Amino acid sequence: RKSLVIQALVGETEAEVQDRLKERGGQRMAQGRAGLVGTPEQCAEQLLPYLKLGVGDFLIGARAPADMRTLELVAKQVAPIVKEQGARILAGA
Structure with missing residues (x-):
């Protein structure tokens, strides 16, 4: 079983994502070079292709100090x- 470890910054809206990137200094993340960045829907879209590669566990971290907003949005x-979408993808694989 494969695992993916990735840093995340999630916001409810595009505007929230941009504001949070600025306040947290997420230069590399903002440029799409590192991590999982976006709205919940965008972040899910970024993770789904990994299921086809056999990834079964996602270990998602948030920047220090603890980014509770990201962790809450990831969980909920x-x-x-x-x-839900992963089950459909894997059923059709």
């Missing part, structure tokens, strides 16, 4: 989307 919105 991103994970359910990945679980």
